[in-house]
């Protein structure tokens with residue numbers, strides 16, 4: 001995957017892609033992250049990227065011309081390219097969306113807005129996806145762009161250490177991940193569940209599935225409702241959910 005990030009603050013990205021899995025994916029050539037200064041796509045002497053909103057109001061808006069020029073210059077004709085505008089008005093980013101980008105595209109151009117946002121003609125004419133990272137407003141699209149690069153990169157083939165590492169991740173199965181424990185087995189008098197020390201893999205798998213259900217029911221009942229609506233739970237699991245709900 002080739003990521004091309006368009007920003008008026010390229011320095012923002014010094015550091016975040018230099019650690020852990022993303023750094024290794026870059027070193028191994030599984031991912032390329034290019035940061036582009038939007039000002040370098042201007043043609044005027046002062047490299048102006050913003051202007052006041054038509055109709056009057058406070059603040060500034062990112063102008064269309066540098067963004068149109070940048071996307072035209074960066075789009076690779078041989079790649080499957082998604083042009084993403086980070087905006088609080090977009091579809092809320094989810095694991096399924098990260099999977100869709102990871103599996104269907106080989107280039108992503110990410111446009112980081114600033115100020116009051118981006119001239120609407122950009123969204124109307126050159127953007128393929130408007131994406132939000134949640135229902136709150138940040139000062140710029142740089143942090144959302146980092147979120148997308150991180151979440152998508154770890155889903156690319158061979159990026160995670162083991163082929164199964166992402167399989168049980170929260171949301172991948174429709175549930176939250178099961179609880180994880182590590183050494184010591186007893187800490188301040190708090191013991192890890194005994195079954196995890198038993199070495200009985202089938203029983204451990206059953207316990208993990210049940211605990212993932214329990215955690216999801218407690219923290220994200222909306223996810224359980226979605227699974228029930230898709231008939232994606234066994235009859236036994238449905239019974240257990242009904243009983244647990246009645247107890248609480």
Ligand SMILES: C[S@@+](CC[C@H](N)C(=O)[O-])C[C@H]1O[C@@H](n2cnc3c(N)ncnc32)[C@H](O)[C@@H]1O
Pocket residue numbers: 085086087088089111112113114115116117118131132133134135136137138139140141142144
């Ligand atoms: C201050 S915001 C502009 C908000 C805009 N006036 C509105 O209310 O929709 C500036 C930029 O930050 C980015 N941004 C802010 N919140 C975001 C979010 N939740 N998801 C994605 N991008 C966001 C966008 O790129 C946006 O253009």
